[in-house]
Amino acid sequence: MGRTPPGQTRERIYQFVRDRLLSGFPPTVREVKEAFNFRSVQTAREHLEALVNEGRLGKEKGKARGYRLPDSSRLGPPTRLVPLLGRVPAGPLDIAAEDLEGYIPIQAHHSSEELFGLRVRGVSMTGAGILPGDIVVVRRQPTADSGDIVVALIEDEATVKRLRISKNHVELHPENPDFEPIIPDSTDLKLLGKVIEVRRYLERP
Amino acid sequence: MGRTPPGQTRERIYQFVRDRLLSGFPPTVREVKEAFNFRSVQTAREHLEALVNEGRLGKEKGKARGYRLPDSSRLGPPTRLVPLLGRVPAGPLDIAAEDLEGYIPIQAHHSSEELFGLRVRGVSMTGAGILPGDIVVVRRQPTADSGDIVVALIEDEATVKRLRISKNHVELHPENPDFEPIIPDSTDLKLLGKVIEVRRYLERP
DNA sequence: CATCATACCAGACAAATGTATGGTAAGTCA
DNA sequence: TGACTTACCATACATTTGTCTGGTATGATG
Known part of the structure; x- marks a missing residue:
């Protein structure tokens, strides 16, 4: 033996x-x-x-x-796979297969959180260290605090911006001087969630 | 019923x-x-x-x-937990417990890759969208290509920079105009690996 | 040497888990 | 109306899976 x-x-x-x-x-x-x-x-x-x-x-x-x-605190919170989306649905996360780019592993602190990943396409947030091609991980929530980086739907187009809330209205601020803040009509704006993580893959497999 | x-x-x-x-x-x-x-x-x-x-x-x-x-569900490569280090050993990845900050889940394309995470401390790479507090995921390798973002040890201090290789010597370039390139004596430089991923957690649990 | 801890094997049993067969009930359609 | 499809229930059986009991062998230590 x-x-x-x-x-x-x-x-x-x-x-x-x-x-x-x-x-x-x-x-x-x-x-x-x-x-x-x-x-x-x-x-x-x-x-x-x-x-x-x-x-x-x-x-x-x-x-x-x-x-x-x-x-255990050593391994951190449990890991789960979160969908990486090409297009974000306005309603609940019923993912059509053609919108699913893949899955990314996330350590989820609360299992009730509904998360998704979205690929950044523009340069409006480079001042905040968010570059085109980065992936933002978004926690779905209908509201956020002023100063948070959020994903919002404006006329069915998803955009990543910094939220600024004042008394009368809401503004979506870029972090790039080449862009102007967006002041959407309130019926056109749907806040999808808060960006909780940014990822950049520097190498293609 | x-x-x-x-x-x-x-x-x-x-x-x-x-x-x-x-x-x-x-x-x-x-x-x-x-x-x-x-x-x-x-x-x-x-x-x-x-x-x-x-x-x-x-x-x-x-x-x-x-x-x-x-x-067909595009789950991607298998996930592994990669150590997040507070201090990088110069030799093999024998991790002393006090150097281990935690683990982060990574999709590993090649199981033979030796990976670790390291927290960025300075502002020298902000021009490349790498901010203080970000985590860089590093693949251990003793060489890299010109233009790669690498982690190097200079006099036992780990630094994240862009590698520039010319005929006679190697330079480590910041991505921030407030910093000068480093031209290390070759005996002082140890290249630890290539940065393959950048992560930013925007929210404390 | 005896004792102990560790790494392994063999076989049996209990419980969890997958599967199959027979059934009721509601809605739709010709 | 009868036939068909779908969503459910009840029960039993077959198989997988976890667990237990008894065992051998090796190396280290007093």
Whole structure:
């Protein structure tokens, strides 16, 4: 019976399970057994239980595929995939397939948040470090605070701007001196949400 | 026996299952049954099977939690958690616990890539849309091309700059007119890697 | 040497989970 | 009206999956 030094297989099992969990399809104990060519399910199970006892994995006891990444401050909030949209619907996030560019992984602090990604097309926000081609991650909300960077729909066209609220009206400010603020008619403006994250991919895969 | 118009429950079940799959924990048929207060497992199963027949869900037949998003759903490359470092080691990525600020989820195109995140501290790259507090995602590599944005160690201090390579020497250029290019002595320079992504979190959790 | 901790195996059992069969009820259409 | 489609319910069975009990073997330590 071959046997590895203490801790070596454990570490490889942790990485296998972690990768499976991040890919969205948790393994069964038997899948771990097969992945490592053990002859016994119990071998896999003992490694997994040890990882749970060390706090590196969480677990829903007795449930199929029940191992989880733990909710710990080290790993941060749970990760989920959020749709990257080519076009934003005005209503609820019923995503038509042709509007879906892909998905991006986001650490979501509150699971009730409805998030989406949108690709920036213009240069009106370069002064705020938001360049064409960047992706903004937007939390859907119908209102925002003055000073927030928001995504708004004006006559069915989505735009990223800084919101300025005064007594009588709302303004959408660019962060680029070549552009003028937009003062939309209130019936033409629909605020979609607040930009909570900006991402730039510098390299094509 | 209450009953909804055709297609309405189906749509809500699709969204429930899709969100569970995007969050990384696929549901059992019984979990769908309970989420929708059905009295019978078979009700949930029939909706799920219909979604499979419509091509909106995939499935590993006979497997627990076997429903999947179909391959056409453009999920992108697998996600991994990449360490966010407070200090960059000059050697291999053996991370001391005090240097680890947390983890960020990255879609990794090549599993052999060694990645880390680093928080930007200065204003020398604002012209390139990289602001203080941003996180740069770095792929460890010992060389890069002229024009790449890189992370380099100069006298044990990590800096983010644009690399300029000429015949005789290497320069590290800021993207801010208030700063001068750095022309390091070649023994003082260690190139750690290339910046492949920039992230800005606009909101504290 | 005995003891302990760790890494593995074998087999059986309990529970979770997927699946199948038979059914009711409502709405639409010819 | 009958036939068909769809949305639900009830029950049972088959299979997968988690768990437990008993075991061997190796290396380190007192």
